[in-house]
Amino acid sequence: MGDIILEARSINKYFRDPVTVKVLKDINFIIKKGEFVSVTGKSGCGKSTLLYILSTMDTDYEGELLIDEESMIHRTEPELAAVRNEKIGFVFQFHYLLNEFTVLHNVMLPALKLNKYRHDEVEHRALVRLKMLGIEHLAGKRANRVSGGEKQRVAIARALINDPDIIMGDEPTGNLDKKNSEMVFDIFKRLAEEFDQTLLIVTHDQSFAEKTHRVIEMEDGKITKF
Numbered sequence: 001m002g003d004i005i006l007e008a009r010s011i012n013k014y015f016r017d018p019v020t021v022k023v024l025k026d027i028n029f030i031i032k033k034g035e036f037v038s039v040t041g042k043s044g045c046g047k048s049t050l051l052y053i054l055s056t057m058d059t060d061y062e063g064e065l066l067i068d069e070e071s072m073i074h075r076t077e078p079e080l081a082a083v084r085n086e087k088i089g090f091v092f093q094f095h096y097l098l099n100e101f102t103v104l105h106n107v108m109l110p111a112l113k114l115n116k117y118r119h120d121e122v123e124h125r126a127l128v129r130l131k132m133l134g135i136e137h138l139a140g141k142r143a144n145r146v147s148g149g150e151k152q153r154v155a156i157a158r159a160l161i162n163d164p165d166i167i168m169g170d171e172p173t174g175n176l177d178k179k180n181s182e183m184v185f186d187i188f189k190r191l192a193e194e195f196d197q198t199l200l201i202v203t204h205d206q207s208f209a210e211k212t213h214r215v216i217e218m219e220d221g222k223i224t225k226f
């Protein structure tokens with residue numbers, strides 16, 4: 001074993017608004033280290049709801065979630081926040097960068113929060129990641145002064161700053177044109193193949209999904225293909 005990064009065990013989720021609706025139905029799967037996995041399915045099938053649970057942000061569900069072989073059950077919110085900051089890198093459809101801060105500072109923030117590295121080490125780590133993504137020259141620019149595709153690369157650098165066990169993406173190419181979508185896909189692929197980075201990406205972009213290593217298909221709250 002030792003190489004299972006994420007495991008969902010019999011996860012069920014209900015929304016009670018105003019009647020009870022079961023939106024996730026017996027979700028079971030494993031993600032191994034280095035896998036590049038996409039989750040696809042029609043609008044409303046439960047992808048975002050599932051990602052919210054897998055990222056530990058929603059704790060109101062039945063079943064069990066394990067990250068790095070540790071159960072997330074019975075954890076306090078500060079404990080879960082620490083797991084998120086240390087073990088999970090997030091890339092969303094909208095980048096959520098702090099516009100008034102520089103690109104470099106935005107990338108540094110999750111590492112400053114972690115309180116594990118000296119300030120100069122954090123800066124070095126951020127610059128290494130910006131360089132890896134080909135945007136080192138943007139380090140000193142304010143985040144609102146860079147293009148949409150560049151912003152998403154900054155968001156990826158930020159997601160990588162704490163060497164996460166897994167990167168989770170919620171429609172990370174949803175707001176980009178074709179060229180930038182392909183660029184983001186190529187970055188993810190390189191992270192998986194060259195750096196053994198584990199990635200779990202929710203997308204309704206079929207051309208993106210079919211190029212990942214494995215596709216998890218959802219239909220009406222259930223996994224139909226693993």
Ligand SMILES: Nc1ncnc2c1ncn2[C@@H]1O[C@H](COP(=O)(O)OP(=O)(O)OP(=O)(O)O)[C@@H](O)[C@H]1O
Binds near residue numbers: 041
């Ligand atoms: N807070 C909520 N209360 C009640 N029902 C909800 C709530 N959030 C989502 N739902 C319902 O749960 C189901 C799954 O929604 P979810 O957003 O997970 O789907 P999705 O596959 O991510 O869709 P999309 O691709 O459009 O983002 C949908 O039927 C949705 O209407």
